[in-house]
Amino acid sequence: MHTQVAIIGAGPAGLLLSQLLQGAGIDCVVLERHDRAYVESRIRAGILEQITVDLLARVGVDARMRREGLPHDGFNLAVDGSTFRIDMTGLTAGSKVMVYGQTEVTHDLIEACLERNTPLVFEAQDVALHDIESDRPFVTFTKDGQARRLDCDFIAGCDGFHGVSRRSIPEERLAAFERVYPFGWLGILADVPPCGEELTYSNHERGFALASMRSPTRSRYYVQCGLDERLEDWPDERIWDELATRLGPEAASHMTRGPSIEKSIAPLRSFVCETMRHGRLFLAGDAAHIVPPTGAKGLNLAASDVAILSDALIRWYGEGEACGLDGYARRALARVWKAERFSWWFTGLTHRFPDMDSFARKMQLAELDYIRGSRAAQTTLAENYVGLPLA
Template identity: 75%
Template sequence: MRRRTQVAIIGAGPAGLLLSQLLHVAGIDSIVLERRSQSYVEGRIRAGVLEQGTVELLERAGVADRLHRDGLQHHGIRLALDGELFRIDLHGLTGGRAVTVYGQTEVTHDLIQVHQARGAALVFEASDVALHDLEGKAPFVTYQADGESHHVDCDYVAGCDGYHGVSRPSIPAGILRSFEKVYPFGWLGILADVPPCDDELIYSNHRNGFALASMRSLTRSRYYIQVPLTEKLEDWPDTRIWDELSLRLGPEAAARMTHGPSIEKSIAPLRSFVAEPMRHGRLFLAGDAAHIVPPTGAKGLNLAASDVGLLADALISHYRENSDAALEGYSARALARVWMAERFSWWFTSLTHRFPDMDDFARHMQVAELGYIRASRQAQAVLAENYVGLPLAYSARGSEARQGMPEFANMGEAG
């Protein structure tokens, strides 16, 4: 079976679905191909903190009604050092900006619902997806579904299919460069239908390791503790997790913590990863296909949304104004923002976690930096600005700076 579309989108996670919906609003046709089932995609437990820019993109896509009804707007976060809490006033330090707690699972559900309501071309369980002629003027995608072979002619391909997808490996090895840092620990997460222990998120640096008190709603809590990668879930019954959370988050949070049976538990490794360039010929990468950040700074979904916003605007400029300047500059501009988010996530992880090789000097440096943040409004403002999301203007300036450096001058684009 053969069909034609303007943009073939690989991956039906939040990035691919949001791109498809933004293009639809602009009158641009697309198809979304996903190798997993709909139930699998909708059931994935992921992040839940949305930057204001991400919320605005969801509004622009017409899928923010439930978010505004059920999402929890947060004007601050709390940091803790060995159980002693202090607050970062995000709203006051950033000129009124905030974050919204609304699970990625809910974002994905909302996007799938609006796609299906309008009869969009959204294909689940598409196998053997392959990208062809990406360097030419007539790329196409082939895949198998429902026992048939399919061929999709298109103008452009958007690779939104995550780290293990087919999009990034479709860029020739001689062109693609990868940068990675693997952290020597993971996060053990527990989801429980109990009220959160605080109105805002708590990021705790404790001598036993990092802990995070988060939430998905006023009745569902999400907690994490740092553990060695060698740990096994069976060695962590619920009671042990609750006891460790109470210790690491401190007596004030523990006094308000409601224990309950877990409805989901998992251990996730942490790493930082960036692939360059994010464009090759008529293929554009977005989201986890191009970069991964440790979850400490809540940047993963937001960075994917930022990519998608840039790419949607570039494609709209191409089709409406016959201008390819934004498409040609997409990789450099997106990567400038990616590296800023990577920097913040790496710094926040380094500040809040215990590393296996950490000596007394390194521990004292963590304590000193947290003390400085607590005492300095200027230091708090830097943290707050990064946490709520840097303005898009930073991407343009960062792109200009990278292009001015000899080692980056030819890395922004390929094809």
């Protein structure tokens, strides 16, 4: 087999990249080690920046999002039960975000790939990258027990934090930075109406909580928990009780309780691999960087990565220009580090850390009070939340 761009990973980054390239007449093949059902069942983020919304429209994969997505003009911050609102649209000259689950984005992109006959290989096992420092890289994998080889011009590693792409770069060539947080998020998904029309981020003496949603009838909630917590110690009723306490009386009065349809505990980390290019291999999305979910930047950073990468590849094949490819990491990292900063700051603002003493708690509360009363501070928060422009 031969293609121009081999894409490793059929998450939103790889699927979106395939559609951007195919729309420009560039051949690509997407390899995914899991089956389609597994890929579409992964529960992930649900807030799309305008850049991501525009990219989905650019590839013609936005019709269902426009029908079913929930545009949000603002969000709420709660401090020990007292709530105030951040007016994103008013503070940023009209910008907003779209609440539309990553699971739905993935499903829509897969459907588009199948309709447009994009080569999409599920259950590709034992994927290995070869000769990535040469101008003739190739990928080997097994499918249905049979060894396969895919020759290509470039490889796009969109296979996540634990994927093979980043591990294919020699360790001595990697420049990586990481911060692991001493807590996790316990998430619950339930088919109940949300407790409000917009998201609420809560800083409570018992820890962080978030009230979110996926639709008018499906809610997503989170509570901060210890890394040693076990799901079996968190029956639904305990989670609902904790949410009611941490979110405050106003949210609790509008909260509808119901059985969970999914529960999970996710650790939090900040991670950046500045080696986003090695030879003919380009990393994008979670393969190159991870952000805490507090600022909802993971999927959106993946989208901006592939926007930059696709434009660079289109220039290479259309005009023979290599400057876009040579500058890919620099452009992508300019946005990545700003999003990392915001996610790190927002996490620090809203969570209780195990070593937080009384002085640190007072500083946290003072900053939240300053944001409550300062339009300038709210504007900074809103600008980062809706997403900064591409560099």
